Amino acid sequence: MTSSYRQPGVVLTDRRFHVPLDHGAPGGEQIELYAREAVAAGKDPAGLPWLVYLEGGPGCGARRFIGGQAWLGRAVQDYRVLLLDQRGTGNSTPATRQTLPLRGGPAEQAAYLAHFRADSIVRDCEAVRAELTGGAPWTVLGQSFGGFCTTHYLSTAPEGLRAALITGGLPSLGATADEVYRAAYPRMERKNLAHYRRYPMDVERARRIAAHLAERPATLAGGHRLTTEGFQSLGALLGSGDGSHQLHYLLEDAFVRTPAGHELSDAFLEAVQGHLSYAGHPLYAVLHEAIYAQDPEQPTGWAAERVRAAFPRFDAARTLAGDEPLLFTGETVHPWHFDTDPALAPLRETAHLLAERTGWQPLYDRDRLAANDVPVAAAVYHDDLYVDTAHSLETARAIRGLRTWVTDEFEHDGVRAGGPRVLDRLLSLVRDEV
Known part of the structure; x- marks a missing residue:
């Protein structure tokens, strides 16, 4: 069931989905994901391609915009935008001190949370994409940790992507x-x-x-x-x-x-x-x-x-x-x-x-990234406090066809502080307009 409402310049629709806790056991426990769809007022959503936004973090729900704040006003000119609360955050099945005891003790909680990394988030996106687009690829905008998730997306399910936009979130492929x-x-x-x-x-x-x-x-x-x-x-x-x-x-x-x-x-x-x-x-x-x-x-x-x-x-x-x-x-x-x-x-x-957990699996596939054919653009902020610039540029060189915009005009929150300009620049790069 969905509900829609208006804010200045946009129509918002609440959406909920159910996905497996463990995508390796699709018949097992299900958790809920929440997302907010944003469409420019007066536009027919059926005629717009999808863009899904992955927030930074980990553990942060999608930003709650009012109308077309920051980059969203620019995005809804071209897209039907999905602001996804990643698993465990926002209105998705929460994982907090209040809810995690439902899982059991610390060992059971840790085992549960081991399913909350980028690999599970990307598989969530693929399940949601199949439901919303009927299998058509979409564009992903990943901010900070959302860029880590986007890099994993390019490594494991590039067929789901029309284009990938990354802001302050190109991770090292191998650094401990x-x-x-x-x-x-x-x-x-x-x-x-x-x-x-x-x-x-x-x-x-x-x-x-x-x-x-x-x-x-x-x-x-x-x-x-x-x-x-x-x-x-x-x-x-x-x-x-x-x-x-x-x-x-x-x-x-x-x-x-x-x-x-x-x-x-x-x-x-x-x-x-x-x-x-x-x-x-x-x-x-x-x-x-x-x-x-x-x-x-x-x-x-x-x-x-x-x-x-x-x-x-x-x-x-x-x-x-x-x-x-x-x-x-x-x-x-x-x-x-x-x-x-x-x-x-x-x-x-x-x-x-x-x-102290071991058994973590690699998140990035260097060979697949080296053969990438998805249009990718990344804003890399010079001397970013949160993500090492040298690591980001090394990764940029490892992803075939990725175009970077290296700037000292913004800090890590550039997509918020200069959202329309930052998003416009990245779209121009993936569209080969600059």
């Missing part, structure tokens, strides 16, 4: 999680230093907040415990176009004077909670390192935490003992996240079992 993070920490440091050059007053502000939290970790709404390491996680903001400015405004009024002395303000703590809580996307934390797992013999083993030890400038205690700027981190998940965030704490053992 350790190698991904060894490349990531130097990028994090560069982003920090660029922020401090722009806002030199933030050096002392960040050190002061970190020193305060080192002595007195704060308790946020709902029981979230803010530690110095958690505060450093705000560096994830530095990967977006306006993130440095957001971080500056967050730091500028962190303290208020009270009868007991200076304290972190309620307004600051509430804003931090909004940035750091995983309540709305717990699978991002639980499955984050699993998206890099491709060696059947090698667990990820909390790679970001282990690799961090090789970059002592990120050690807050060491920094506060000296006079260096505090370095914020980026897109990293650590065991302590599952101690400090109430949305993750019940999933601590599940996450540990996934970190």
Whole structure:
């Protein structure tokens, strides 16, 4: 059953599908997928080709646009757009601290979540495509982790694709999680230093907040415990176009004077909670390192935490003992996240079992990518905080016919910040118009 409604410039239709939890056992348990179809007001959807959008993450539902925001307004000029909530996210059968106990204990939960990587997401797309298009290929737009899924799509089911568009999401075809993070920490440091050059007053502000939290970790709404390491996680903001400015405004009024002395303000703590809580996307934390797992013999083993030890400038205690700027981190998940965030704490053992899991299968087929004949275009953002540029360009060279647009005009969120222009450029590339 579907329902349709209008927003400015678009007609939206809710759609639901049922797919196997394990596509290797199609007769087994089924889960539900939710997607929102968007068509330009006044256009006949029957005459439009499909474009399916795969959001970044992992573990994030498709963005909830209002009307033709960001890139969607450009997309509906040419396409019937499907905004898919990937399995476990948004309105698709949810996987959270509240629902996962229905599976059983941590071992059963980990076994269940092993089916939530790019390989299963692509097979979901193929099941949905067969139902919606009658077998006709469609175009995929993959942002960030959605680009990882799109690369897997090209590796395993290119016959389902009319074209592939990737923004900030060309993965390494072979790097381990350790190698991904060894490349990531130097990028994090560069982003920090660029922020401090722009806002030199933030050096002392960040050190002061970190020193305060080192002595007195704060308790946020709902029981979230803010530690110095958690505060450093705000560096994830530095990967977006306006993130440095957001971080500056967050730091500028962190303290208020009270009868007991200076304290972190309620307004600051509430804003931090909004940035750091995983309540709305717990699978991002639980499955984050699993998206890099491709060696059947090698667990990820909390790679970001282990690799961090090789970059002592990120050690807050060491920094506060000296006079260096505090370095914020980026897109990293650590065991302590599952101690400090109430949305993750019940999933601590599940996450540990996934970190120690072996048997992960390769996600990308180099031979098939080398023989690719699907038109592909990728926006590669220069010095992207989240996805290593060198890794992306190496992959671009490995995919036959892929055309890249390398730019420093945008950060990782370019398809949001400059959506119509970014999408228009990628469409021009796959259509061989530039």
